[in-house]
Amino acid sequence: MNEDLHLEHIRREYSSRSLSRSELPAEPLPMVERWLREAIESRVYEPTAMLVGTASPEGQPSIRTVLLKEVLGGRFVFYTGYESRKGRQIAANPRVALTFLWHELERQIHVEGTIERLPAAESDAYFAMRPYKSRIGARISPQSQPIPSREWIMMRFAAESLKFVGREVPRPDSWGGYAVTPHRIELWQGRDSRLHDRFVYELQEDGSWSLTRVAP
Numbered sequence: 001m002n003e004d005l006h007l008e009h010i011r012r013e014y015s016s017r018s019l020s021r022s023e024l025p026a027e028p029l030p031m032v033e034r035w036l037r038e039a040i041e042s043r044v045y046e047p048t049a050m051l052v053g054t055a056s057p058e059g060q061p062s063i064r065t066v067l068l069k070e071v072l073g074g075r076f077v078f079y080t081g082y083e084s085r086k087g088r089q090i091a092a093n094p095r096v097a098l099t100f101l102w103h104e105l106e107r108q109i110h111v112e113g114t115i116e117r118l119p120a121a122e123s124d125a126y127f128a129m130r131p132y133k134s135r136i137g138a139r140i141s142p143q144s145q146p147i148p149s150r151e152w153i154m155m156r157f158a159a160e161s162l163k164f165v166g167r168e169v170p171r172p173d174s175w176g177g178y179a180v181t182p183h184r185i186e187l188w189q190g191r192d193s194r195l196h197d198r199f200v201y202e203l204q205e206d207g208s209w210s211l212t213r214v215a216p
């Protein structure tokens with residue numbers, strides 16, 4: 001039988017920073033980019049890591065971490081397998097959520113929006129920048145599918161690596177970029193006594209963004 005785990009004593013106060021309305025621009029993206037830059041400059045571990053939440057057609061949510069590669073034209077770009085579990089969920093339901101969490105800065109950002117594939121030419125351009133082994137890995141991994149063993153995937157990797165020595169490695173159709181267009185963005189700054197600062201931007205029909213402080 002499982003032993004119970006008591007974690008109630010693990011508790012930390014968040015008190016290093018604050019966020020006020022006067023700091024916030026009319027649109028959220030400049031603020032998101034500022035926090036991303038600060039996370040990178042602060043040398044937090046994996047500053048570009050974000051959780052991507054998708055939902056099955058039945059409404060079962062699932063989340064996993066990916067790396068943000070660009071904020072381009074107001075959209076959040078990442079790369080993955082199109083036939084992965086997330087890829088299949090996205091094909092059935094393009095509504096997604098993203099979360100950035102930077103523990104060291106006591107900050108998180110939540111994004112909600114819709115997702116679409118990047119044009120093939122943009123995925124090709126990024127794929128070509130990846131290290132050789134990552135390009136080979138993307139070709140041989142049937143992401144999220146059951147596989148018989150670690151040896152099976154290593155054999156595939158070795159065989160594909162040999163095939164492309166000294167040659168251009170083409171991007172497989174099953175791998176590429178996605179771009180998330182946000183319609184809701186929340187900035188969260190941890191504060192004392194759990195009285196955190198939270199601000200929510202929501203996209204309005206006229207293309208402007210509303211800005212609301214919400215209770216912690």
Ligand SMILES: Cc1cc2nc3c(=O)[nH]c(=O)nc-3n(C[C@H](O)[C@H](O)[C@H](O)COP(=O)(O)O)c2cc1C
Binds near residue numbers: 046066078079080087
């Ligand atoms: C720090 C970190 C970064 C990751 N970055 C990516 C990524 O950029 N793309 C990706 O496909 N998987 C990435 N993964 C693996 C995913 O979390 C996940 O296991 C994989 O995409 C399969 O997810 P799925 O079965 O839900 O589709 C990363 C995992 C971690 C822990």
